[in-house]
Amino acid sequence: MNEFEQWLESAPMEIDYLAHLAAQQRQQQLTKPAGSLGQLEDIALSLAGMQGTPNPKVEKIQITVFAADHGICAEGISAFPQAVTVEMVRNFSRGGAAISVLAKETQANLDVLNMGTIAEIEELSGVYDYRIAAGTDNFLKQPAMTLEQCLQALAISRQYVEQLKHNQIDLFIGGEMGIGNTTSATAIASALLDINPIELTGAGTGLNKIEIQHKAAIIHQALNHHHSELTSPLAILQHLGGFEIAALAGAYISCAKVAIPVLVDGFISSVAALMAEYLCPGTKNWFLYSHQSSELGHQIILKHLAAKPLLHIGMRLGEASGAAVTIPLIKLSCALHNSMATFAEAAVSDKA
Amino acid sequence: MNEFEQWLESAPMEIDYLAHLAAQQRQQQLTKPAGSLGQLEDIALSLAGMQGTPNPKVEKIQITVFAADHGICAEGISAFPQAVTVEMVRNFSRGGAAISVLAKETQANLDVLNMGTIAEIEELSGVYDYRIAAGTDNFLKQPAMTLEQCLQALAISRQYVEQLKHNQIDLFIGGEMGIGNTTSATAIASALLDINPIELTGAGTGLNKIEIQHKAAIIHQALNHHHSELTSPLAILQHLGGFEIAALAGAYISCAKVAIPVLVDGFISSVAALMAEYLCPGTKNWFLYSHQSSELGHQIILKHLAAKPLLHIGMRLGEASGAAVTIPLIKLSCALHNSMATFAEAAVSDKA
Numbered sequence: 001m002n003e004f005e006q007w008l009e010s011a012p013m014e015i016d017y018l019a020h021l022a023a024q025q026r027q028q029q030l031t032k033p034a035g036s037l038g039q040l041e042d043i044a045l046s047l048a049g050m051q052g053t054p055n056p057k058v059e060k061i062q063i064t065v066f067a068a069d070h071g072i073c074a075e076g077i078s079a080f081p082q083a084v085t086v087e088m089v090r091n092f093s094r095g096g097a098a099i100s101v102l103a104k105e106t107q108a109n110l111d112v113l114n115m116g117t118i119a120e121i122e123e124l125s126g127v128y129d130y131r132i133a134a135g136t137d138n139f140l141k142q143p144a145m146t147l148e149q150c151l152q153a154l155a156i157s158r159q160y161v162e163q164l165k166h167n168q169i170d171l172f173i174g175g176e177m178g179i180g181n182t183t184s185a186t187a188i189a190s191a192l193l194d195i196n197p198i199e200l201t202g203a204g205t206g207l208n209k210i211e212i213q214h215k216a217a218i219i220h221q222a223l224n225h226h227h228s229e230l231t232s233p234l235a236i237l238q239h240l241g242g243f244e245i246a247a248l249a250g251a252y253i254s255c256a257k258v259a260i261p262v263l264v265d266g267f268i269s270s271v272a273a274l275m276a277e278y279l280c281p282g283t284k285n286w287f288l289y290s291h292q293s294s295e296l297g298h299q300i301i302l303k304h305l306a307a308k309p310l311l312h313i314g315m316r317l318g319e320a321s322g323a324a325v326t327i328p329l330i331k332l333s334c335a336l337h338n339s340m341a342t343f344a345e346a347a348v349s350d351k352a
Numbered sequence: 353m354n355e356f357e358q359w360l361e362s363a364p365m366e367i368d369y370l371a372h373l374a375a376q377q378r379q380q381q382l383t384k385p386a387g388s389l390g391q392l393e394d395i396a397l398s399l400a401g402m403q404g405t406p407n408p409k410v411e412k413i414q415i416t417v418f419a420a421d422h423g424i425c426a427e428g429i430s431a432f433p434q435a436v437t438v439e440m441v442r443n444f445s446r447g448g449a450a451i452s453v454l455a456k457e458t459q460a461n462l463d464v465l466n467m468g469t470i471a472e473i474e475e476l477s478g479v480y481d482y483r484i485a486a487g488t489d490n491f492l493k494q495p496a497m498t499l500e501q502c503l504q505a506l507a508i509s510r511q512y513v514e515q516l517k518h519n520q521i522d523l524f525i526g527g528e529m530g531i532g533n534t535t536s537a538t539a540i541a542s543a544l545l546d547i548n549p550i551e552l553t554g555a556g557t558g559l560n561k562i563e564i565q566h567k568a569a570i571i572h573q574a575l576n577h578h579h580s581e582l583t584s585p586l587a588i589l590q591h592l593g594g595f596e597i598a599a600l601a602g603a604y605i606s607c608a609k610v611a612i613p614v615l616v617d618g619f620i621s622s623v624a625a626l627m628a629e630y631l632c633p634g635t636k637n638w639f640l641y642s643h644q645s646s647e648l649g650h651q652i653i654l655k656h657l658a659a660k661p662l663l664h665i666g667m668r669l670g671e672a673s674g675a676a677v678t679i680p681l682i683k684l685s686c687a688l689h690n691s692m693a694t695f696a697e698a699a700v701s702d703k704a
Contacts, residue, residue: 031443032450033431033557038646038666040677079385079703087700091383096693098384105687205385206703294390313662313681314390325392328680329665335457341448348439351431351558 004151007158012256012282016052023048023056029342033351039310043330044337046288050261051170055338058330061108062164063173063320064251065092065099066157066244068116069135070180071144072222077183077215079206082135085179086117088319092177093124098317099175102324108173113160115153115243130156132243136184140222143229143239144184145246150238153246154253161254171330172255173263173290174272175320176244179205182295185271187219187240189301191230192278197223202267202296203316233278241275248272249279256283263288263330264307265323266316267295274301290326291315356503359510364608364634368404375400375408381694385703391662395682396689398640402613403522407690410682413460414516415525415672416603417444417451418509418596420468421487422532423496424574429535429567431558434487437531438469440671444529445476450669451527454676460525465512467505467595482508484595488536492574495581495591496536497598502590506602513606523682524607525615525642526624527672528596531557534647537623539571539592541653543582544630549575552649554619555668585630593627600624601631608635615640615682616659617675618668619647626653640682643667643674 001009023045028034035041047056067089073082091097092112095104103110112127118135121127132152136144145153164172178184182204190197201216223230226239237246249272255262256276264273264287277284284305291311292298302309310329315322343350353361375397380386387393399408419441425434443449444464447456455462464479470487473479484504488496497505516524530536534556542549553568575582578591589598601624607614608628616625616639629636636657643663644650654661662681667674695702 030450031440031448032669036557036667036669037450037673038668040665040667081701084701087698088383091693091698091700094693094698095691096383096698098382098389098688098692101688101691102684104691105684205388310665311662312664313392315388315392316390317384317388321389325681325684328684329677332454332457332677332680336450336453339447339453339456340450341443341446346439346443346446346448348443349433349436 008280010257012280012285013259015049015285017049019052019054020045020049022054026054027337030340031343031346031348037336039308040333040336043288043333047261047334050286056334058170058334060169061106061171061173061327062169063099063103063108063175063324064111064113065175065177065320066113066115066247067177068243069118070178070184070242071136071138072140072183073180074138075140075218077218078179078204080179082118082179085177086119086121088177089114089117089121089127090124093127097319098321099319099324102321106324106327108324108327113247115247136242139240140218140225144241145238147238150241150246153243154250157247157250158254161251161260162258165258165260169260171263172260173265173320173323174248174251174269175265176248176268176318178242178244181242181245181268183215183219184240184242184245185268186297187222188236188275189271189297190219191223191236191240192233192274193304200297200300233275237275245272249276252276253280253283256286261288262286263290263323263326265290265320266293266318267298267301268318270298270301270305274305291322293322360632362609364632364637365611367401367637369401371404371406372397372401374406378406379689382692383695383698383700389688391660392685392688395640395685399613399686402638408686410522410686412521413458413523413525413679414521415451415455415460415527415676416463416465417527417529417672418465418467418599419529420595421470422530422536422594423488423490424492424535425532426490427492427570429570430531430556432531434470434531437529438471438473440529441466441469441473441479442476445479449671450673451671451676454673458676458679460676460679465599467599488594491592492570492577496593497590499590502593502598505595505598509599509602510606513603514610517610517612521612523615524612525617525672525675526600526603526621527617528600528620528670530594530596533594533597533620535567535571536592536594536597537620538649539574540588540627541623541649542571543575543588543592544585544626545656552652554648585627589627597624601628604628605632605635608638613640614638615642615675615678617642617672618645618670619650619653620670622650622653622657626657642678645674
C-alpha cells in the first residue's frame with residue numbers, strides 16, 4: 001500500500017458522542033419548548049460532537065473556492081463561454097463576486113485555489129496557483145485526467161487542509177468555479193449512484209430544456225464510452241471529474257481526518273462530498289449541509305447523503321455561496337445554545 | 353367616521369415600482385447567472401420598492417415583542433402554566449431568552465410591550481407597561497375583550513410605530529409572548545378564513561395529539577358561541593383575540609401607513625398579519641416573510657397571504673425568533689445586491 005492509499009484507508013476522526021450528549025442535556029434545560037428551535041438545535045448538537053465540547057463555536061471560518069476548466073466544454077454543454085472561469089477568479093480576488101461579498105460580510109477568510117484553468121492567471125491577492133493542467137481533457141473522448149493528475153488534485157487539497165488545521169479553524173467551506181462543471185458532477189453522480197443522467201441533469205448556469213437534453217445525452221455517451229473503466233470511485237473521479245471536484249473531495253476527506261467540521265455547499269460540492277464518502281467511508285460524519293439548490297439533481301444527492309440542509313431558497317450559483325449565506329444561521333445556532341438561560345437560571349416554570 | 357376609522361381607511365403607502373424596476377435592472381447586470389441567488393434576489397427587489405431606492409439597506413432594525421395573557425387558558429389548552437408569560441418577560445429583559453440572544457447577535461434593538469399580563473411586572477430594562485387588563489377574558493364564555501380594549505390595543509401600537517418612524521428604522525419585526533395565544537390565533541384564523549379549526553390547530557408549546565383535539569374542540573365551541581357576533585374582522589379580533597395579537601395587527605397596519613418594511617415571524621404573527629390585511633387592505637405590500645414554522649396552521653395562513661418565506665427549519669418558538677434568525681439573510685441579500693460587480697465592471701463575459 002502506498003502512502004496515499006494508507007492515508008485514504010485511515011479512519012476519519014471519531015465524533016465525540018459524550019460531548020454531543022452533554023450538549024443535548026444542556027439544550028433540554030433552555031427556556032423554550034423542547035425542539036422549538038428546529039434545525040438550529042440539531043446544528044448546535046452536531047457541532048458539539050465534532051468539536052468535542054458542549055459549547056460549540058464557529059468563529060474562524062475558512063472558505064476555499066477551487067477553480068478549474070473542463071475539456072467537456074467542447075461539446076457545448078454550458079450557457080457561458082469557458083473564458084468565464086478565469087474571469088471569475090479575477091472577480092473573486094477583486095471583491096466583486098457573490099462569494100467575495102459574502103466572505104467579507106460573514107468575516108470568513110476566502111482563498112481561491114487555481115487547480116487548472118485553461119489560461120495562466122497573473123498573480124492575484126488570495127489566489128493560489130496549483131494548476132495541474134490547462135483544464136481537463138474532454139471526457140466524452142478520453143479520461144478527464146490521468147490517474148496521476150487525479151491523485152495530485154487530492155494531494156494538493158489534503159496538504160492545504162492539513163495546513164488549515166494549524167490555523168485552528170472552526171469550520172471549512174469548500175466551493176467551486178469551473179464552466180462546465182455541472183456536467184462533470186452529473187456524470188460522476190450518475191456513475192456512483194447508477195442513475196440515468198437525465199434524472200440528474202439540470203440547467204447549470206442557465207440552459208434551456210433542449211440544451212439540457214443535449215447535456216444529458218453527452219453525459220450518457222461518455223458513461224457508455226468509459227463504462228468498463230468505471231470500476232471504483234477513484235476511477236470514476238479520474239475519468240469524469242474535474243480538478244476542482246477532485247480537490248474538493250480531497251479537502252473533505254482531509255477535514256474528516258483532522259477533525260474540521262465541513263459545511264457543504266450546492267450540487268457540485270455535494271457530488272464531491274458524495275465522492276469523498278465513497279472514497280473514505282465515515283467522511284460524512286463531519287458534514288453539515290447548507291442548502292438545497294434548484295439544480296435538478298441536488299435533492300437526489302442530498303438524499304443519498306441523508307442530508308437535511310438548512311436553506312431551500314432556490315440558489316444555484318456555486319462558488320460556496322449557498323454555504324456562505326448559511327454561516328450566520330450556524331453562528332446563531334451556537335449563540336442560542338451557549339447564551340440562552342436555563343429554566344432554573346431564569347426562574348421560568350417548565351412544562352406543566 | 354371617528355379618528356380611528358379615518359386612520360384605518362386611509363390607504364397604506366404606495367410601493368415605489370420605479371425603484372423596484374431600477375433595482376431589477378441592476379440585478380440583471382451582476383456577475384452571476386440570472387436568478388441564481390434565488391429568493392435573496394426577490395428580497396432585495398422588494399426592499400428596493402419599499403424603501404424607494406435601487407440600493408436597499410437593512411441596518412437599523414427594531415424587534416418588538418408584545419406580551420399578554422389569555423383567559424382561554426382556563427380551558428387547559430396550553431402545555432405551560434400561565435405564569436410563564438410574566439416569567440418570560442423577565443427573561444427577555446435579562447437577556448436569557450432566545451429573542452434576547454438573537455437581538456444582541458443581530459444588533460437589533462429589542463423592546464417588550466406588556467399589553468396585559470395577568471400580574472403587574474416590576475420595572476425592567478426594555479419592557480414598557482401598556483397593560484390594558486390582567487389578561488383577556490375567557491372567549492369560550494364571553495368576548496375576549498371589549499371593543500374599547502381592542503381599539504386601545506390597536507391605538508397603542510399605532511402610536512408606538514409612529515414614534516419608531518422618527519427613529520428611521522429600516523425594518524420592523526413584531527413578535528409575541530402569551531401562554532394560550534396559539535389558541536386565540538387559531539380561532540381568529542378559523543373565523544377569518546372560514547376553516548374548520550381542526551385543520552389549523554397545532555401543538556403550540558407542545559401538546560400531544562389528544563390535547564390538540566381538546567384545543568380544537570374548545571375553539572370550535574367558542575366559534576359557535578360567538579357566531580352571530582363575528583360579522584367583521586374587527587369583531588373577530590375583539591371576540592377571539594389577545595391584546596398582543598391586536599397590538600401586532602395595529603403595528604403592521606401602522607408600518608404600512610408610514611412606510612416601514614415588516615418582517616413577519618411565525619404562526620401567531622402571521623395571523624396578526626392576516627388580520628391587518630383584512631382590517632386595512634394593502635398592508636401586506638409591506639410584508640416580507642421570514643419562516644414557515646412547524647405549527648400546523650402556519651402553511652395555510654402563509655398561503656392566504658401569498659407568502660414565500662425564506663426559512664423552513666422547523667422553528668415554532670414565537671417571540672419573533674424566526675424573523676430574527678432571518679435578519680442576516682436579509683442583510684446579505686442587500687449586501688450582494690449593492691456590492692457585487694456588474695459584468696462590465698468585472699470584465700466577465702455574459703451568457704453566450
